[in-house]
Amino acid sequence: MDIKRMLNMCKQANRHEGKRVTILGAGIAGLVAAYELERLGHQVDIMEGSSRIGGRVWTHRFTDGSNAAYGELGAMRIPSEHKHVLHYIHEMGLADKLCKFVTVFEEQNALMSIQGKVFRMKDAPQIFQKRYPSIFSDTRYSEKTKLFAAWFKTIVDVISPGNLRYSLECDLSSKLMDELERLDLEPYFNDHSQTIDLHSFIKANPSLRARCSKALDMFLSDILVETSHDLLQLEGGMDQLVNHLAAAVKAPIKFNQKVVGLHVHEDYVKVSYLEEGQLRTRHCDYVVCTIPFSIVRQMELGGFDDDKLASIHNTFYCPATKVLFHCTEPFWQKAGIKGGASFNDEGIRQIYYPSVECNPASSSTLLASYTIGDDADHLGMMSEQERYAFVKNAASKLHPEIETPGMVVNMATIAWGNYKWSAGGCSIPWGGDITSESNHHIHYLEAARPQNTLLFAGEHCSRFPAWLQGAIESSIEAVYDIAASKPATKSTTPTPSVSVEKVNAPTLVGYGA
Template sequence: MNIETKLQQCKRANHQPSKHVTILGAGIAGLIAAYELERLGHQVDVMEGSPRIGGRIWTHRFGDPIDGPYGELGAMRIPPQHEYVLHYVQTLGLGDKLRKFVTMFEEHNALVNIDGTVLRIQDAPRSIQMHYRGVFVDERYSEKTRLFAAWLKTIVDAIGSGELRECLERDLNSHLMDELKKLDLDPFFDVCGKTIDLHAFIKAYPSFRNKCSKALNIFLSDILIETSHDLWQLEGGMDQLIHSLAAAINGPIRCNQNVVALRVYQDGVEISWLEAGKLHTRLCDYVLCTIPFSVLRQIELSGLDEDKLATIHNIIYWPATKVLFLCARPFWQESGIFGGASFSDDAVRQIYYPSTKSHSSLNSVLLASYTIGNDARYLGMMSEQERHSYVKEALSKLHPEIKVPGTLLDMTSIAWGNYKWSAAGCSIPWDRSAFYQSPQHQDAIPHTESVYHQKAASPQNTLFFAGEHCSKLPAWLQGSVESALQAVYDIVSHNSSVNPNKKPSLVLEKG
């Protein structure tokens, strides 16, 4: 459903008296919901546990908080098909800030580090063939089949977690090479025969995905999005979307309100939270909870049914870690690299170069490491100083310039798996067994992407839920926005015996 239809659906369903909705979480899902509920004539207040708004949209600015060099510790790109997000970019007057995001494999001069050997990204697959050998040099398969498989491994190695890399290796060794052997791969190589067009290949052979392990099959959707050549970013920082939303909301948005309990009753929801060392409790008519389940499962919950509690506790989350380096100059441009990303088989994995320039100086911010899964967990276990030192050493294998005195001016990082207010990078739409289930038995996998988000989003009386974990598109802003609008619809169309004129009660329980 396109967004205009969805908004009209909400408007048509809005036949109830004005409601007061308390929203837990000031990330994009919570703020979108607040914005649209107010437009429909309802009252909102937003409670945020952390000292900042934005959730996993987090633009870090070095120096000048307004015009200083910046990098994204959280969301950094918008696919063109994510029309819900782009709708709000335009609605909030940010359309003129949209700029192309040069992504992984788009800049062929970017670098690859394979076991200490550094080469251009376009030459990586042949080196992978010789380095890993096995099926990649098995002469039962044609050179094109082996090279195509090596490219597929290069792509998954660069973008996927360690678990997904293992999935692909098992699939290649057990049956995928034989599947590739049956297909005409020539149309998907470039004129030089070096690189492949994975998007065209999947479009031509959609059934190939069903030959992959379940988790890899699902993750191919993210790979296709992340390697698209028409991604967008917001020049000046993604947090402009958050601050523009907040400015457009009339109701209060309060930070440092740490929710510690939710109790669902027939006629409302009781919230307990800590603020400035004091415990408060309030009975609310309607509550929209956008708190990640990775955090929600740590607080006191009562009045929820067993199926809902099982969903909250069983949804799988992945860690993610990002490290930003402020550099005195964009030295990578001296190697012909203008945007895009390099990658390394060290734990730093993806290294993204800025596609836009800072207005204030020659200083440039490098996303020196972007990791998910096991790699992110490994970096997250380090102290910040250890993490920065590790990334600097690993990055120097690709860019020795980083060790030249005066080149590296500042550093910062976020290990989302350790961050109190998310306890994860994002949810993932599969059960752990999906990593190991063979394709012929994939129907036996429980809790797949087709149903998990419906269970996550299901309300409990007047307690509603939204966030990327409640959507078909986990980890993406689009999923958060879609789930927020569905929650808005569910709230405004909800019939309740709650007195619409009753004010939320506030009780100070403990000092």
């Protein structure tokens, strides 16, 4: 639904102003909810467990100042069709910061390393025959079919976690090659057969997806988005959006308040939280919980129905790991690389270059490794220093300049699977026990379903898991539910109070800053 229409519905439904709403989490979902609820005349307060805003929007700046080198440890791109995100970028006066994000397979001078062989992406067709003998040795299929299958396999290998790479191997050997052979593939190669247009192919030939495993079929949607030529970013850092939203919210954000319990009553919610080593409780009329279910399931929960508890405990989260290198110069530009991504199959997977052109004489940031799934788990188990050394060694196979003394002056990393406040990079519909798209539809609706006056928002409660679009859409839906709800004739909410118990609270430390 169009976001302006959604916001207009919130205004029309808002017949009872002055409700008191507590928002758990100061990520994009929590900040949007706070912003819109205040505009509707409601009283808001925000509790954040960590010491920072943004959640999984995290721009790391290596130095101070407006021209500081930076990289994205979290969200880094915006599909042009994600109108909810673009709405708030315009609303916050950031439209002039929007620029193109050059994505994987879009820069033909980018590099690929497969089984120790390094080559440019534009030279891939000549390399594939040696690297994929199981595909090219099969005499039942035409050369076009084999080359298309090799590209298809490469695209999946670059972006997907290990279980889906294995799924594609099985699908190719059992049925996908036959399906490709019967289709006209010529229109989907570029002029020199260097690459394929997977977007147009999938759109025109849905029969191929029908022959894929369910998990691979659903992940293809993510692949199509990630390889789109219509991705955007905010020049200067994605954190500009959350910073502007936070500045536009009147309510203060209370940091270092770790929620450890949620107890739902008929018309109020008891929130238990740790602050400065003490366990405190407060009673709230309405609560919007934007905390990932990977963290909610660690809490003490009361008053939840069985289906809701099942949703909280069964939502599957995928790990993701990023490693940033602050380099003294954008050495990759000398090789004609102006954005996009290279690929290394030695465990670091994707290497992203800045899409914004860098001054050759100034420092710049390289996203030296972006992994998800089993690759992210492998890196996540290392100490930060071990991870830096591993990534530096693997990335230098593509770019020997990395080993030049003084080239890499600083590094930053995050393993979202280990991060205290999310325990995962994002929720995913193609993992766990979810085996079909219809099951995912049921799953996200159940994730978003309220428990009396406790509402839920976040990418895990949406049709767009892993994207800012989903976090915002679910947040607006929670705002509507609050606006449309009719307060109890006589409030039975206890007078706000705090009970205190001395406990040994864990230290609140950010990861990878």
